[in-house]
Amino acid sequence: MSNWDLMMPGMGLTSIGLAGVTISYAGIAHTFIDGMHALTGLTMFIGLIILAAGILEGGVSTSNRAKATVLVVASISLAFGMFAFTYNTVSTVATFAGVLIAIAFPAIVLAYVITKMPVYAKPIGLIFAMAAGAGIIAFVGFGLVSPDTYIIDEEAAVQDEAAMEDAAAAVPADAPVFEISILVGSATPDAPDYDPDTAEVELGHVIKWTNNDIVVHTATSSGDFGETFDSGLLQADETYTINTGELGAGEYDYTCIVHPWMNSTFTVIEP
Numbered sequence: 001m002s003n004w005d006l007m008m009p010g011m012g013l014t015s016i017g018l019a020g021v022t023i024s025y026a027g028i029a030h031t032f033i034d035g036m037h038a039l040t041g042l043t044m045f046i047g048l049i050i051l052a053a054g055i056l057e058g059g060v061s062t063s064n065r066a067k068a069t070v071l072v073v074a075s076i077s078l079a080f081g082m083f084a085f086t087y088n089t090v091s092t093v094a095t096f097a098g099v100l101i102a103i104a105f106p107a108i109v110l111a112y113v114i115t116k117m118p119v120y121a122k123p124i125g126l127i128f129a130m131a132a133g134a135g136i137i138a139f140v141g142f143g144l145v146s147p148d149t150y151i152i153d154e155e156a157a158v159q160d161e162a163a164m165e166d167a168a169a170a171v172p173a174d175a176p177v178f179e180i181s182i183l184v185g186s187a188t189p190d191a192p193d194y195d196p197d198t199a200e201v202e203l204g205h206v207i208k209w210t211n212n213d214i215v216v217h218t219a220t221s222s223g224d225f226g227e228t229f230d231s232g233l234l235q236a237d238e239t240y241t242i243n244t245g246e247l248g249a250g251e252y253d254y255t256c257i258v259h260p261w262m263n264s265t266f267t268v269i270e271p
Contacts, residue, residue, distance in 0.1 A: 106132075175206045175243065180219075180266070182211045182234070187259050194219075194264040201244055202271045208241045209234070215258075222255040222263065233258070244268045 106128040114121045178201045186193035194209075201207055209219045211234040219240055221228035228247070231240035249268050256262035 175204060176202075177241075178205045178207050180207060180209045182209060182213055182217045182219075184213050186213055186217065186256075186262055187215050189261045193256070193262040197264050199266040201266055201268055203249055203268050204245050204271065206241050206243055207266065208239055210239045211236055217256045217262070218258060219254050220257050222253045226257070228252065229254070
């Protein structure tokens with residue numbers, strides 16, 4: 001006999017893990033750290049569903065203990081929400097909050113209706129579904145065909161092209177190249193990974209990584225999670241280059257974010 005008490009959280013955690021792997025390997029997340037950020041959002045949604053199921057089991061409780069618990073949870077949520085809005089520099093936080101409100105409002109209404117007036121649950125649910133569908137269609141439609149095509153971010157596209165041109169210009173065409181190979185079979189723990197594993201490169205040289213393996217790899221600065229340099233996902237035979245003149249002299253540790261046991265170091269030295 002199946003144990004549903006174990007199967008339900010198991011299916012939820014498996015879904016979260018699968019979503020995280022998909023996000024990371026599909027290149028949607030820039031690094032695994034970004035993928036973890038996405039997973040925290042998914043975990044929150046799963047937690048809200050389980051929390052709602054627990055609250056509504058047997059009807060909505062009006063005991064003092066339930067009221068105190070709601071007050072504590074709401075206080076914590078509001079505190080973190082205020083912190084997110086006040087101290088972050090991400091421009092999409094307001095959009096994320098709006099999405100949460102758009103999901104939470106109909107969910108709360110439907111939960112109350114199902115608990116107190118189940119006869120009205122289907123028509124009200126249908127109204128919310130139609131309203132959501134109309135809103136999505138209107139948003140996408142106006143975003144594509146209206147004079148202000150806000151879905152097509154032309155400015156971002158121009159900035160991306162400029163960034164690519166700047167990156168290409170940052171690597172001198174006539175600079176000496178120091179090549180590092182990502183070895184075949186390096187995805188296996190304890191197998192040789194980068195060759196050379198420890199390198200000394202003169203300042204002004206270009207370092208070029210080539211993925212000679214059949215699976216994806218990266219060359220990502222490990223001390224700051226890719227802030228200094230990050231190749232992104234390199235498919236088989238793809239390359240990534242950086243100009244040591246932009247880095248400056250010093251020792252740089254790097255890793256593969258897909259296979260974190262792959263670690264290596266290069267040192268930029270004065271000529």
